[in-house]
Amino acid sequence: MRWSLCLGLPPKDMPMHDDGPSALQTGTTPILPITGKGLFVRRKGRDLLDVQDITIGGRGTTVLVGPNGAGKSLMLNILAGLKAPDRGTVLWNGVPPSRSRYCRFGMVLQSAVLLRRPALSNIEYALRAVGHDKVEARNRAHRALADAGMTKLASASARVLSGGERQRLALARALAVQPDVLFLDEPTSSLDPASVLAIERMVKAASDGGMRIVLIAHDLAQARRVSNEIMMMHNGRIIETAPTDRFFDAPKSAEAAAFIAGKILIS
Amino acid sequence: MMKAAIRTSMFRSVMAVAMTLCTVALAGDRHIIVQSTTSTQNSGLYDHILPIYEAAAGVQVRVVAVGTGQAIKNARNCDGDVLLVHAKSAEEAFVGQGYGKQRFDVMYNDFVIVGPRDDPAGIRGLSEATEALKAIASLSLPFASRADDSGTHQKEMQLWRDGGVDPIADSGTWYRETGSGMGATLNIAVAMNAYAMTDRATWISFGNKAEHSVLVEGDPDLFNQYGVILVSSEKCPNTRAEAGQHFINWLLGPDGQEAIAAYSLDGMQLFFPNARPNDPS
Amino acid sequence: MQDFAASFAEAFQLVFGLNSGLLEVVWLSLRVSLTAVAVAAVIGLPLGAFLAVSRFPGRAVIIVTLTAMMGLPPVVVGLVVYLMLSSAGALGPLQLLYTPTAMIIAQSILVLPIIASLARQTLEDLHVEYRDQLMLFGLGSLARLRTLLWEGRYSLLTALLAGFGRAIAEVGAVIIVGGNINHVTRVMTTTIALETSKGNLALALGLGIILVAIAFAVNALVFVSRAAAERYAHA
Numbered sequence: 095m096r097w098s099l100c101l102g103l104p105p106k107d108m109p110m111h112d113d114g115p116s117a118l119q120t121g122t123t124p125i126l127p128i129t130g131k132g133l134f135v136r137r138k139g140r141d142l143l144d145v146q147d148i149t150i151g152g153r154g155t156t157v158l159v160g161p162n163g164a165g166k167s168l169m170l171n172i173l174a175g176l177k178a179p180d181r182g183t184v185l186w187n188g189v190p191p192s193r194s195r196y197c198r199f200g201m202v203l204q205s206a207v208l209l210r211r212p213a214l215s216n217i218e219y220a221l222r223a224v225g226h227d228k229v230e231a232r233n234r235a236h237r238a239l240a241d242a243g244m245t246k247l248a249s250a251s252a253r254v255l256s257g258g259e260r261q262r263l264a265l266a267r268a269l270a271v272q273p274d275v276l277f278l279d280e281p282t283s284s285l286d287p288a289s290v291l292a293i294e295r296m297v298k299a300a301s302d303g304g305m306r307i308v309l310i311a312h313d314l315a316q317a318r319r320v321s322n323e324i325m326m327m328h329n330g331r332i333i334e335t336a337p338t339d340r341f342f343d344a345p346k347s348a349e350a351a352a353f354i355a356g357k358i359l360i361s
Numbered sequence: 362m363m364k365a366a367i368r369t370s371m372f373r374s375v376m377a378v379a380m381t382l383c384t385v386a387l388a389g390d391r392h393i394i395v396q397s398t399t400s401t402q403n404s405g406l407y408d409h410i411l412p413i414y415e416a417a418a419g420v421q422v423r424v425v426a427v428g429t430g431q432a433i434k435n436a437r438n439c440d441g442d443v444l445l446v447h448a449k450s451a452e453e454a455f456v457g458q459g460y461g462k463q464r465f466d467v468m469y470n471d472f473v474i475v476g477p478r479d480d481p482a483g484i485r486g487l488s489e490a491t492e493a494l495k496a497i498a499s500l501s502l503p504f505a506s507r508a509d510d511s512g513t514h515q516k517e518m519q520l521w522r523d524g525g526v527d528p529i530a531d532s533g534t535w536y537r538e539t540g541s542g543m544g545a546t547l548n549i550a551v552a553m554n555a556y557a558m559t560d561r562a563t564w565i566s567f568g569n570k571a572e573h574s575v576l577v578e579g580d581p582d583l584f585n586q587y588g589v590i591l592v593s594s595e596k597c598p599n600t601r602a603e604a605g606q607h608f609i610n611w612l613l614g615p616d617g618q619e620a621i622a623a624y625s626l627d628g629m630q631l632f633f634p635n636a637r638p639n640d641p642s
Numbered sequence: 643m644q645d646f647a648a649s650f651a652e653a654f655q656l657v658f659g660l661n662s663g664l665l666e667v668v669w670l671s672l673r674v675s676l677t678a679v680a681v682a683a684v685i686g687l688p689l690g691a692f693l694a695v696s697r698f699p700g701r702a703v704i705i706v707t708l709t710a711m712m713g714l715p716p717v718v719v720g721l722v723v724y725l726m727l728s729s730a731g732a733l734g735p736l737q738l739l740y741t742p743t744a745m746i747i748a749q750s751i752l753v754l755p756i757i758a759s760l761a762r763q764t765l766e767d768l769h770v771e772y773r774d775q776l777m778l779f780g781l782g783s784l785a786r787l788r789t790l791l792w793e794g795r796y797s798l799l800t801a802l803l804a805g806f807g808r809a810i811a812e813v814g815a816v817i818i819v820g821g822n823i824n825h826v827t828r829v830m831t832t833t834i835a836l837e838t839s840k841g842n843l844a845l846a847l848g849l850g851i852i853l854v855a856i857a858f859a860v861n862a863l864v865f866v867s868r869a870a871a872e873r874y875a876h877a
């Protein structure tokens with residue numbers, strides 16, 4: 095499977111971070127590895143994020159765990175180029191994120207935003223945005239919807255779908271573009287067991303196809319099922335990064351051990 | 362997709378605007394603009410005579426009806442081809458300053474003083490308008506004035522001056538300056554049981570007379586002469602001088618004069634033609 | 643004083659007599675006000691969207707100014723447009739005074755601040771929700787604005803209707819720049835003013851009833867079609 099389909103975008107593409115000529119590199123270059131250096135965010139005297147060095151590269155699925163307010167969403171949003179840290183730099187394969195490169199980058203936000211149009215059109219929209227023509231976008235959207243098991247809902251209004259259907263549609267929309275990397279912010283929160291499994295299946299299939307996945311989860315059983323690497327955050331810092339089995343069998347840090355044991359971490 | 366939808370709707374709006382502009386440009390070909398007074402318009406005179414002229418000449422006559430003062434100002438701004446108003450001295454000043462070529466008498470009617478049926482000032486049947494006004498002032502009875510620099514208002518001020526009364530000093534008490542057109546002022550007079558001065562044509566066609574009636578009429582001082590002036594094409598190069606002159610010629614000629622004389626309401630003639638086309642004043 | 647019953651009788655007589663003069667006036671009212679709203683929308687919606695999503699020095703001043711201008715007196719707008727369009731004015735050579743176009747211009751100016759301000763508020767709220775997702779689509783700023791406008795279309799309709807309500811109901815501006823010329827620039831409101839000044843109060847009120855009915859009909863039409871559209875495919 096080809097994960098790196100990037101279509102010709104207008105050359106007058108506006109870089110989001112104007113860093114000179116390198117920022118003008120377009121979507122034809124890979125975006126992995128994604129690196130963050132010295133990422134720091136402080137609000138009202140509290141360090142929300144303090145991550146010296148993070149690299150997301152290679153293959154597989156990383157699950158990001160940690161208590162509420164640990165800074166998981168904040169870090170993913172910064173790595174995604176959606177928010178700017180107070181200090182620090184984010185590079186996608188050595189170049190700051192720019193608009194045209196989002197065709198290789200996918201993300202499902204913690205509260206997914208669906209457009210006011212039918213489910214199918216939502217996917218078509220994303221495909222058109224990265225440059226597919228109408229026919230191609232429609233075909234791919236149908237396929238993506240079928241892969242998500244939502245064919246019946248093609249013409250249903252996206253904004254009136256159930257929570258689980260919305261999550262699945264948001265995931266299908268992100269997958270349809272076939273990005274190199276996919277960030278998922280709690281994609282299965284508040285879903286019934288069947289929907290959780292459906293989403294996990296889609297994520298696994300994508301991962302097997304070569305897509306790099308980073309997923310935030312609170313369900314440790316789920317983390318075990320889908321990941322080959324666990325990254326744990328606490329108080330804005332990355333406490334531990336380890337292969338899944340190792341993390342659960344022999345956590346190195348006291349915080350990780352406490353977290354696995356279900357003990358509340360006092361910040 | 363949606364991009365196309367937005368583009369289409371924008372396109373439609375732009376088209377709508379363009380089409381409006383076009384229709385205006387086309388319709389703008391054969392017409393003249395006459396700056397005139399509310400009294401002539403409200404009386405229905407234009408509705409009677411203009412269709413006759415338009416059918417004969419094939420030129421549309423567009424009447425902007427405002428007070429005489431504003432009509433003259435608009436004409437000074439070159440926003441009209443013909444001026445048809447009733448304030449002789451102001452008209453002569455307009456011509457004197459070069460804004461108009463010549464002034465011609467067109468028609469006349471008269472002003473009347475109207476008031477409540479019980480007539481607390483006791484002016485009914487007086488032959489002199491100034492006496493009537495003095496009576497109203499001396500008893501401080503409500504009087505509604507247009508106070509809008511119209512021909513009617515200018516005439517009213519002249520009569521106050523002739524009677525040696527300065528009503529402006531009492532403005533806000535018995536003397537009410539409405540700052541409105543003739544009809545609006547009559548509405549106010551009726552509602553306040555006030556006296557008012559109006560041209561007869563407006564009064565006859567006025568639909569809200571209630572208990573009010575004409576109390577003073579027939580004084581030669583109440584004579585109301587209408588004049589017509591072609592706006593000077595030297596001051597205003599964009600005027601449609603030829604078409605404007607054609608309309609004026611028609612008004613002053615036998616056909617126009619006949620049309621004016623033929624207009625009546627409730628069996629009463631509203632305007633009396635008195636043009637002397639060869640004798641500008 | 644005539645009573646209200648007489649006005650309703652007049653209104654019914656006017657409507658069911660299918661008076662061609664009335665039709666002409668109603669049609670011109672609709673044409674002028676709807677075109678003015680369209681013009682104001684073409685400018686005001688993108689302006690509102692731009693103000694909603696961008697941050698620059700002076701933005702607050704523009705927003706406050708626009709909001710204050712929602713209350714512009716029609717007479718003042720009429721006067722300013724008159725002075726511009728008058729033969730003696732800057733745009734005199736266009737010969738637009740006393741035409742429906744002049745009325746459209748005046749009403750567009752009246753309506754623009756309403757549409758732009760309401761659109762800005764609506765879209766600013768919407769933008770909070772959509773910002774990240776639109777970035778993820780990799781859209782340029784123009785495409786993001788367009789999508790935001792389209793996503794807010796149902797709320798924005800209300801802004802357009804508010805503008806239409808102001809346009810169709812105002813008399814101060816159109817009577818100055820249109821001149822209330824019979825068969826050319828006479829609309830519902832100027833006819834009402836004229837009939838009032840002729841003392842035909844029942845007729846004037848009857849026309850007023852028709853004007854309200856038309857405004858009601860336009861709003862109802864939009865409401866129904868919006869509900870249908872929402873039910874049909876969107877939400």
Ligand SMILES: Nc1ncnc2c1ncn2[C@@H]1O[C@H](COP(=O)(O)OP(=O)(O)OP(=O)(O)O)[C@@H](O)[C@H]1O
Nearest residue numbers: 137138142160161162163164165166167168169204
């Ligand atoms: N703009 C902001 N201003 C102030 N505080 C903020 C801001 N954005 C986020 N925070 C705070 O930053 C902390 C980290 O937030 P974040 O959303 O990353 O947590 P999380 O790890 O994703 O938690 P959860 O599991 O509940 O989603 C929280 O305490 C949050 O209140």
Ligand SMILES: [Mg+2]
Nearest residue numbers: 166167168204
């Ligand atoms: Mg979170």
